[in-house]
Amino acid sequence: MMSINNYGWDLHFEREWNEKFAYGKATELSNGSPRCLPVHAGPAADCVNCSSRQPGRIIADYGQILKVAVDDGELNVNRPVQKLENDMQMAVGDWVVLEYAAETQAICIRSVLTRKTKFSRAAAGIEVKEQILAANVDTVFIIQSLNRDFNMRRLERYLIAAWESGAIPVVVLTKADCCDDIPDKVAVVNYTAPGVEVHAISCVTGEGIEEIRKYFAYGKTVALLGSSGVGKSTLVNTLIGEELLKTQAIREDDSRGRHTTTHRELVLLPGGGLILDTPGMRALSLWEADAGMEIMFSDVEELVRLCRFNDCRHQSEPGCAIRESLDTGKLEMERWENWLKLQKELAHLEARKEGKQRLLEKQWSKQISKFQKQFHKGRM
Ligand SMILES: Nc1nc2c(ncn2[C@@H]2O[C@H](COP(=O)(O)OP(=O)(O)OP(=O)(O)O)[C@@H](O)[C@H]2O)c(=O)[nH]1
Ligand SMILES: [Mg+2]
Ligand SMILES: [Zn+2]
Structure with missing residues (x-):
């Protein structure tokens, strides 16, 4: 049974779940009846909410509506309007606490269980904000196509x-049927991604498909991430053996994808x-x-630590380990330049995060002083 x-x-x-949310596991009241902790203070037996609390996993995100898998099927629930504790975001893959709310006679999400892993990016737009793309994923398939992407x-x-x-990355190169130098391309990827497994596959010829089935062990979650048009949804359809998800040919003029998939969805394989398909x-x-x-650039970060001066700018300082390695060819110029570029981007991101933090603190202290003024006025 499912x-x-x-x-x-x-x-x-x-x-x-047992520690924080389970019904009947709570401590006893002084009169001997079990107490519902920590959500409701009253006796658990009287608590309609407690007896109808259950865990579920978010399997699709339609914006306002979230599809949640529970023990006996699937439910559509509203994305909570009020903020949850810890200002928790919700993402596909999250395990949540569902509860029947007597007031509204609807099932709502009370809380999000601690994630094992989360894949995030900086949200688009001016606000400095995290966007969680997938939660509790075991393996991330980073997908590129062998011909155009x-x-x-x-x-x-x-x-x-x-x-x-926190998940394990695997590189999956699609459209092997459209490529005649696969070993060369795989070698390039191996150089960029040492220690990461690489698979060349084709959903047209079936090449490589059986090998990647090993990542889909019972209860394990694999997320597909990559540009539009690389064949993510096609791979889902190939693995489940039916045309469940919509796919669409890439544009002829610039060979870009058409952003066919518009929401994140977790699909159970037979x-x-x-498997989690994403836009x-x-x-x-x-x-x-x-x-x-640290994992991707451990060699560069190690060299930076070896420079004689702590504040080495790696230009013409004596004892610069970076310059030395660039001269001897131990460190590739392109790799170094890319590290610099990423450092710059990350420093910029940090500055924006700090700026936001300062702004929040300023607003907060303004509010406190307003409150203090009101308080003093009231006492006068
Ligand atoms: N030749 C070839 N074409 C493929 C293969 N896999 C996918 N395609 C084609 O690539 C196009 C895009 O595939 P999709 O699965 O829609 O791509 P996607 O990554 O889901 O794109 P978005 O949903 O926009 O992110 C479709 O025309 C597919 O038929 C493959 O292995 N070989
Ligand atoms: Mg798609
Ligand atoms: Zn240096």
Whole structure:
């Protein structure tokens, strides 16, 4: 029978659920009846909400409506209007606490369980904000097509974000049927992504499809990320063996995708395992990158630490390990320049985050002083 275990519910979530949300596990009141903790202070037996609380996983995001998988099927619930505790964002892949609210006679989301992993980017627009694209993902397929979308600088960026997410990245190169130098391309990827598995596949000939099925073990989640038109939805359809998701040919004039997929959706594969299709991205703006940069550029970061001066600008200072390595060819110029570019971008992002923080603090202190004034007035 289908249960939330199919969707990846495991001991990690079970433990948090039992500690914080389970019915009947709470401490006893002095009169002996069980008390519902921590959500309601009253006796659990009287609490309609408690007895109808259940966990669910967000499997599709339609904006205002979220589709949630529960033990006995699927539910559509409204995205909560009021902010949840800790100002939690919700994303496809999240495990949430559902509760029947007697006041509105509707099922609503009370809380989000602690994520195992999350893949984020900086949200588009002027506001400095995190956008979570996928939660509780085990493996990230970074997808590029072998004919038109092949770009190592872009791949680097996705890899940084993927390592940062806590999930394991895998590079999947699609449209192998349209490429006659696959080994060369794979070698280029291996150089850019050392230690990462690389697969060349084709949804037309079926090449490589069986090999990637190993990532879809029971309850495991794989997210597909990449530009529009690289064949993400086609891969989902190929793996499930039917035309479930809409796909569309790329444009002839500039060979870009048409942004066919418009929402994120988690699909259960017949053999177990889950696959998350996402809309193609124009750009991936990094949000956090410390761990990702350390993994992707450990050689460069190590060299920077070896420079004689702490504030070395790596230009003409004596004892500069970077210059030395560039001269001997140990460090590739392109790689160095790319590291510099990423550093600049991340420093800019940090400055924007700090600016926002200062602004919030300013607004807050304004509010406090207003409150204090009112308070003093009231006492006079
Ligand atoms: N030749 C060839 N074409 C493919 C392959 N996989 C996908 N395509 C084609 O590429 C086009 C785009 O595929 P989609 O699956 O819609 O791409 P997508 O990544 O989901 O695009 P968005 O939803 O816009 O992000 C379609 O015309 C597919 O038929 C493949 O392995 N070989
Ligand atoms: Mg698609
Ligand atoms: Zn230096």
